[in-house]
Amino acid sequence: MENNEQNLSEILQIRRDKLAELQQMNKNPFDITKYEQTHSSKQILDGFDDLEGKRVSVAGRLMSKRGMGKVGFCDMQDNEGKIQLFVKKDLLGDDEYALFKKYDIGDIVGAEGVVFRTQTGQVSVKVDKITMLSKSLLPLPEKFHGMTDTDLRYRQRYIDLIMNADVKDTFVKRSQIISAIRAYLNGLGFLEVETPMLVSNAGGAAARPFETHFNALDENFKLRISLELYLKRLIVGGMDRVYEIGRVFRNEGLDTRHNPEFTLMELYQAYTDYHGMMELTENLYRHLAQTVLGTTKIVYNGIEMDLGKPFERITMVEAVKKYSGVDFNGIHTLDEARKAADEHKVEYEERHKKGDILNLFFEKYVEEHLIQPTFVMDHPVEISPLTKKKPDNPEYVERFEFFMNGWEMANAYSELNDPIDQRERFKAQEEQLAQGDEEANTTDEDFMRALEIGMPPTGGIGFGIDRMCMLLTDSPAIRDVLLFPTMKPLDK
RNA sequence: GACUCAUUAGCUCAGUCGGCAGAGCACCUGACUUUUAAUCAGGGUGUCCGGAGUUCGAAUCUCCGAUGGGUCACCA
Numbered sequence: 001m002e003n004n005e006q007n008l009s010e011i012l013q014i015r016r017d018k019l020a021e022l023q024q025m026n027k028n029p030f031d032i033t034k035y036e037q038t039h040s041s042k043q044i045l046d047g048f049d050d051l052e053g054k055r056v057s058v059a060g061r062l063m064s065k066r067g068m069g070k071v072g073f074c075d076m077q078d079n080e081g082k083i084q085l086f087v088k089k090d091l092l093g094d095d096e097y098a099l100f101k102k103y104d105i106g107d108i109v110g111a112e113g114v115v116f117r118t119q120t121g122q123v124s125v126k127v128d129k130i131t132m133l134s135k136s137l138l139p140l141p142e143k144f145h146g147m148t149d150t151d152l153r154y155r156q157r158y159i160d161l162i163m164n165a166d167v168k169d170t171f172v173k174r175s176q177i178i179s180a181i182r183a184y185l186n187g188l189g190f191l192e193v194e195t196p197m198l199v200s201n202a203g204g205a206a207a208r209p210f211e212t213h214f215n216a217l218d219e220n221f222k223l224r225i226s227l228e229l230y231l232k233r234l235i236v237g238g239m240d241r242v243y244e245i246g247r248v249f250r251n252e253g254l255d256t257r258h259n260p261e262f263t264l265m266e267l268y269q270a271y272t273d274y275h276g277m278m279e280l281t282e283n284l285y286r287h288l289a290q291t292v293l294g295t296t297k298i299v300y301n302g303i304e305m306d307l308g309k310p311f312e313r314i315t316m317v318e319a320v321k322k323y324s325g326v327d328f329n330g331i332h333t334l335d336e337a338r339k340a341a342d343e344h345k346v347e348y349e350e351r352h353k354k355g356d357i358l359n360l361f362f363e364k365y366v367e368e369h370l371i372q373p374t375f376v377m378d379h380p381v382e383i384s385p386l387t388k389k390k391p392d393n394p395e396y397v398e399r400f401e402f403f404m405n406g407w408e409m410a411n412a413y414s415e416l417n418d419p420i421d422q423r424e425r426f427k428a429q430e431e432q433l434a435q436g437d438e439e440a441n442t443t444d445e446d447f448m449r450a451l452e453i454g455m456p457p458t459g460g461i462g463f464g465i466d467r468m469c470m471l472l473t474d475s476p477a478i479r480d481v482l483l484f485p486t487m488k489p490l491d492k
Numbered sequence: 493g494a495c496u497c498a499u500u501a502g503c504u505c506a507g508u509c510g511g512c513a514g515a516g517c518a519c520c521u522g523a524c525u526u527u528u529a530a531u532c533a534g535g536g537u538g539u540c541c542g543g544a545g546u547u548c549g550a551a552u553c554u555c556c557g558a559u560g561g562g563u564c565a566c567c568a
Contacts, residue, residue, distance in 0.1 A: 141517095
């Protein structure tokens with residue numbers, strides 16, 4: 001609040017006056033440094049049979065007050081949930097009870113008393129000592145409707161978390177999902193590593209980077225758009241199983257499924273290929289759903305997806321044939337591809353080659369149909385600059401994208417380890433860049449040196465962690481799984 | 493970036509045809525010793541998102557701007 005004291009509206013001034021009153025009585029809540037909690041709300045509710053009649057101390061935020069005669073009830077919310085406090089004048093004494101009556105919803109309190117059940121059956125704490133531990137100067141949203149304005153919820157997430165238990169639950173689940181991924185991969189002998197976010201060449205994905213400046217070196221840097229090129233350097237260095245879970249940044253649009261900074265998990269495993277990555281993906285997803293949700297059948301927006309069954313596998317060419325009727329096995333030249341695109345209203349640009357057009361067909365006709373877990377395999381080489389070609393057909397590569405709910409959930413390949421081929425692929429990317437593809441990669445010379453030292457055959461995969469959390473928590477927007485999503489600043 | 497809808501009290505929302513700014517919750521005063529969105533009596537606490545215009549008069553109509561939601565475009 002920027003308002004000075006004189007400008008505060010009455011509703012705000014009253015709370016400040018109450019605080020001043022406490023301070024004058026030498027009961028400044030902000031002087032208190034700690035409070036001992038013997039039990040959480042949940043422990044008392046779950047363990048009532050053992051705790052009935054026993055003395056406990058609890059602490060949390062006052063969420064509601066009722067029945068203010070010589071006896072009062074309040075709901076106190078702590079980290080685990082809510083517990084009702086029963087506060088009686090006889091037990092507290094006249095002076096303390098008078099102070100308690102001035103407590104506001106939102107204040108943080110500590111209470112001591114005996115666990116019991118009220119006449120209506122509600123497990124409660126019969127309070128004989130209550131202390132204000134922090135005064136709330138701003139009123140919370142109304143108790144019944146809570147806070148629903150999405151703008152306010154995202155900007156003031158602290159209020160959202162107080163008012164909406166399901167929001168807190170979503171973020172608890174997100175934390176559990178990431179913990180479960182770490183535990184699973186660590187159990188397979190993977191090593192978690194951290195690689196630079198500030199880079200001079202942002203490669204490994206097709207995206208426009210954010211740019212910044214490092215004063216000490218007077219150099220322009222970019223924020224990373226993927227983790228790939230550094231993790232592969234580690235494979236070269238003999239770290240055979242590595243992964244990183246970290247933030248990447250892409251200077252692109254923002255909608256219900258995209259935030260400019262998001263969490264990517266990339267993993268590289270030496271001596272395996274994309275088939276190994278498919279097996280790992282299938283096992284990992286199944287494990288996560290079972291661990292976090294307790295079932296392999298997840299429901300997103302009313303649609304059930306079964307992670308328990310073997311995931312479907314289809315090549316990109318087969319998928320395009322299935323959903324658009326166009327068979328790229330019979331298309332051999334760019335002219336033929338363009339003709340097919342024209343006939344099927346697929347828009348393409350001058351720089352697009354045959355493989356790009358196949359991908360455009362895929363995006364237009366196939367993606368939305370891939371609801372159940374599906375591996376789409378064998379992409380065209382033109383859109384896969386870091387991937388090994390298929391031994392029997394150099395127009396395609398050993399790559400798959402994992403789809404669920406029509407969304408791309410993961411992207412994996414048999415990593416290209418032939419440095420001569422890799423240099424040609426970078427060169428082709430630079431030609432695309434020259435022709436106006438702002439998302440094309442450029443040659444990373446240090447990465448090239450690493451490949452020339454020699455990288456074992458390797459399988460690699462990247463997962464979008466935020467989308468994974470959306471699916472597993474049935475969240476409609478990516479902003480619902482980000483504690484503080486990117487928002488346009490209000491202050492100028 | 494385009495289109496579209498929204499913005500009124502701390503929160504959730506009404507506000508008719510352009511004519512004194514409204515309700516519920518919260519809050520204040522009082523009553524009430526087992527309440528559950530407690531109840532009863534009284535009290536409205538406001539930059540109607542910001543600016544300009546039309547008008548005797550604008551929360552309401554017009555234009556410009558801000559922020560957000562949705563859809564599309566780009567992407568994961």
